[in-house]
Amino acid sequence: MYNPSVSGGSANTLAGSRLFVYEVEGLCQNSETDQANYPIRQSGSTYITVPYSRMNQEMQRITRLGGRILSIRPVESSVNGSAQVTAESQAASKSSKSMTQAQPEAKKKKSDIPVNIYKPKQPFMAKVIANDPLVREGGIGIVQHIILDLTGSEYRYLEGQSAGIIPEGTDEKGKPHKLRLYSIASTRHGDLMDDKTVSLCVRQLEYNHPETGEKVYGVCSSYLCGLEKGAEVQVTGPVGKEMLLPDDEDAxxxxxxxxxxxxxxxxxxxxxxxxxxxxxxxxxxxxxxxxxxxxxxxxxxxxxxxxxxxxxxxxxxxxxxxxxxxxxxxxxxxxxxxxxxxxxxxxxxxxxxxxxxxxxxxxxxxxxxxxxxxxxxxxxxxxxxxxxxxxxxxxxxxxxxxxxxx
Ligand code: FAD
Structure with a gap:
């Protein structure tokens, strides 16, 4: 079975023999850091180059030796073989927190799970970045992949959580519509990998009224499926602790x-x-x-x-x-x-x-x-x-x- 953490194993299928630079602070010179060949500097951060296949082990060792990883950047081998940080990765490290910060992902202690950062009374106004059909020709019904921009919000979520959506308008009693939940279809980093979007997979509810036989379309699902790019949507949440993934990489x-x-x-x-x-x-x-x-x-x-x-x-x-x-x-x-x-x-x-x-x-x-x-x-x-x-x-x-x- 494929095992990316085994050095020299079939890791190439995923990340190849790539190198990464860890920026670490808090390491002190001692026999163990000497043995590890860590280039400890008197002040500031220490930079350690790590092959992809040893990332986990090195991370554990650094933590054990009291170090704190400040950032991780991919490295590209130059023609003469020396390692250098690519312009692309530097740009990524400036613009994208998730690409560069190597704080261990939340072990799912209850307190680490983000819940209801935005409540129904104070939803966040997200912008639609994309609203694309998922059902191909000859298929049944409408299902859309919708990407919402969360820029400017505190919104964060874990895989397996749901987002709330409050559709525009009022119900038959003239009251604002209630929120509907939608499972989040993107990772915590979002489809654009910038930690600033959330994606949903929405089916437009459509059924024949059991008495009149008339076609009925769901309120919120129709609203979402019909949104144009640039439209604003009220988003709440995230919610849900039932569908989280375990941290176990061997699960x-x-x-x-x-x-x-x-x-x-x-x-x-x-x-x-x-x-x-x-x-x-x-x-x-x-x-x-x-x-x-x-x-x-x-x-x-x-x-x-x-x-x-x-x-x-x-x-x-x-x-x-x-x-x-x-x-x-x-x-x-x-x-x-x-x-x-x-x-x-x-x-x-x-x-x-x-x-x-x-x-x-x-x-x-x-x-x-x-x-x-x-x-x-x-x-x-x-x-x-x-x-x-x-x-x-x-x-x-x-x-x-x-x-x-x-
Ligand atoms: P509404 O206008 O609220 O109409 C729904 C009502 O129509 C039902 O309550 C029922 O009274 C009636 N009705 C529905 N079907 C029939 C029928 N066949 N015959 C007679 N009456 C009927 N939806 C997604 O598309 N994607 C998701 O990822 C997703 N994730 C969810 C996650 C959670 C945790 C939950 C609870 C729900 C999720 N849903 C998801 C469903 C979603 O929340 C809405 O319920 C759905 O979109 C319908 O809402 P609506 O406003 O369009 O329909």
Missing amino acids: TIIMMATGTGIAPFRAYLQRMFDEKERQANPDYQFRGFAWLIFGIPVTPNILYKEELESVQAQYPDNFRLTYALSREQKNAEGGKMYIQNRVAEQADELWKLIQEPKTHTYICGLKGMEDGIDAALAAAAEKNGVNWEEFRKQMKKDGRWHVETY
């Missing part, structure tokens, strides 16, 4: 999504596998195993298809992608292939993984998807003499079972 992450339930998983996968993310988070270098089971009606509705398939192609040992295409594929009984049918098909393998303490299981998407998945896993557990209900409860207590459906 197994099982993700089951239907429709826009993919949103938090897109953020997880970027955090785990995207090269820019990995450079920005030297203390989170995922080397575990992630498995996404994604239920969607037809191929053109596979949200973020290219991104997902690119991760699978690049990291086949670390990421498995399984689709359940209900209107295109058939289950074992010849019926539609819903996510629960796919889970049932893979239940023995899933059950094996789920029992391992390092495995976290996440379910996100349509209300109602949980029961079928539960039944499929219960069958596998009970085949092995385990009471699934109790086992699941224990997983929940251990913080390994995460569900967000709506």
